[in-house]
Ligand SMILES: Nc1ncnc2c1ncn2[C@@H]1O[C@H](COP(=O)(O)OP(=O)(O)OP(=O)(O)O)[C@@H](O)[C@H]1O
């Protein structure tokens with residue numbers, strides 16, 4: 296795995312002039328709500344794709360927390376310490392100062408790569424919005440709570456029917472319209488917006504059903520798809536210091552059967568994202584051998 300220098304000043308400035316120099320499939324993890332599992336999911340998706348044989352690059356837009364960057368740094372450190380090579384990603388933190396620099400970093404880091412994963416901060420951020428607008432797959436993790444749901448739509452207090460789109464949903468709606476023009480002019484793929492139900496705890500069936508209904512209603516109005524994400528599991532919090540993921544089976548020691556279920560969830564998530572297939576190994580086969 297390779298970390299790029301954090302600053303982008305060394306990049307050839309002529310790359311900034313190119314309309315769409317990124318050919319890698321861009322997967323952007325974004326939600327203005329903090330703590331929904333963007334970074335954790337982004338790392339697991341990056342590593343899953345790398346296990347599949349994909350060349351994966353990753354950018355962390357959260358200059359302060361740097362969770363994705365730190366996770367992958369820890370992974371590189373584990374590789375050094377244990378003298379092993381693990382599938383992973385080339386990674387960098389974006390530190391500004393402007394959109395052109397972000398475009399340049401995206402182009403540089405993903406040159407010759409299959410996927411570019413971008414993790415964004417859980418707040419309103421101009422770079423995150425730009426990344427979302429340019430994404431091929433926009434992943435919005437959402438916890439099973441109407442507090443989280445409020446970030447994409449407001450529901451009526453008695454019926455839980457959607458009464459209003461949130462500012463964020465409106466913003467992504469606008470971004471998709473802008474992107475539709477690029478789809479025609481620059482022959483880009485259409486933006487696929489996937490709301491991922493994350494950190495699920497299968498104990499609150501009524502709340503889950505109400506959210507199901509609200510998400511279905513909103514998805515038809517705003518045009519996103521809903522996919523299932525990761526359950527709430529302690530192991531996701533424990534893996535960060537080693538940079539390991541649930542897929543690094545040989546490195547994790549003895550794990551109980553619940554982790555087999557967790558790996559299955561990850562497989563379902565990847566299938567739900569409906570990413571372009573790489574020539575050669577199908578994703579299911581690649582993950583099944585882990
Ligand atoms: N599936 C999960 N099960 C249990 N804990 C989780 C899970 N996903 C994430 N966490 C934990 O929840 C916290 C927030 O996760 P994470 O940093 O991935 O969210 P985020 O959306 O990137 O947050 P931010 O908006 O602050 O960047 C972390 O402590 C992480 O370890």
Ligand SMILES: [Mg+2]
Nearest residue numbers: 333334362415
């Ligand atoms: Mg994060």
